[in-house]
Amino acid sequence: MAGKGAKDKLLEAAKELFYTGGIHATGIDKVIETAGVTRMTLYKYFPSKDDLILAVVELKSREVLEQTRMRVDAAPGNAGDKIMALFKILQQFTDDAGFCGCPFTNAVAEYSDPSHPVHAAAAKHTEAARGYLTELCRSAGAKEPDLLADQLSILLKGAVVLKALEGSCQVVRAARAAAVVLITAQGVELSEETLGA
Amino acid sequence: MAGKGAKDKLLEAAKELFYTGGIHATGIDKVIETAGVTRMTLYKYFPSKDDLILAVVELKSREVLEQTRMRVDAAPGNAGDKIMALFKILQQFTDDAGFCGCPFTNAVAEYSDPSHPVHAAAAKHTEAARGYLTELCRSAGAKEPDLLADQLSILLKGAVVLKALEGSCQVVRAARAAAVVLITAQGVELSEETLGA
DNA sequence: AAGATAGTATACCGATCGTTCTATCTACAA
């Protein structure tokens, strides 16, 4: 408790509650109760619930991008192997006990209006993730890095939402196998370790 | 309006409102106002809002499966071409003005608990769709029809949710191109018309 | 010592939520 201010506690609580219980279905009372904070404190840092939601989405975006970059950097092998490391990250993410689908897809499901700040923030995150993936594909020497990045994005996102829908564990493996085909079709080499896994 | 009973009007209104505005965010009042029906009438046919939601999801499932089967049957070409027709259906679906992502993914985003009837209904639909797709892949002579069906499901679902997230129109084309690669890798032949499109 | 900072406690607001009750109107049979 010592180092954590009320704002961080609120963001942490809201992040978890919004993700697992949905945004509209999660009331302010639940958030402040979980955070162990007073209502007035919440409204000091976040003038409205929408501001809190937006802050949560932006926080989640930063965390996902940062953690992904770190783990890809730490992955062994060549540039192609580093791309494939994304599917290992995906596997662990979807196997987590608290997994409830893609936080950004979930947010957009509740805010379909593209002009809404929450929708826009989720879209911005997806754009950033796409940019990072394109960069990876380019440095791996893919013939069409933009197309490959699109396709891998589709595979990753599709696997996440399908896993949330049906809970089957084979879906991530299928996505991984598809990625191997698409990546090698683009002239990118994968090491034996990656192909054998 | 003549032949339509109150129950159908309610289902139609709720289907539209839940899809575009979200389920929790759509109140009973909005539903009955849109349907042009009194509140007591709603509660006669649906004892609670949850029952209405469930009925809407199940209705949507039947509609999607039926329409998809019809359009695939009507598609020209061999069995592989019929699979690829799914991406044309997808294109039209995502280009529609009222497009708001995948209705079932959206529902699960608001009902993450797998034991909740709404979640279960969405999962059941996905299972049915998967079964149909597997059947298509098998009759097309794919080497691993189960794997291919998984991968195509991932591509279709991923394209839908990414399109909802970022609105880009290239994502469906990328999914289609990936499907061509994966399908031909499974030894399924595609006609010239399909490959050239 | 004084004052700012950060947070607590709680009571309250109007609006809306899902749901139920009641009073009224209508249609048809006896």
Added chain:
DNA sequence: TTGTAGATAGAACGATCGGTATACTATCTT
């Protein structure tokens, strides 16, 4: 004509929603 069943309109329920107001208490700086 009267009785009755069913649909309708709308008030009202308690609960909860997001948000505000007022008053109090630590803690830390200067």
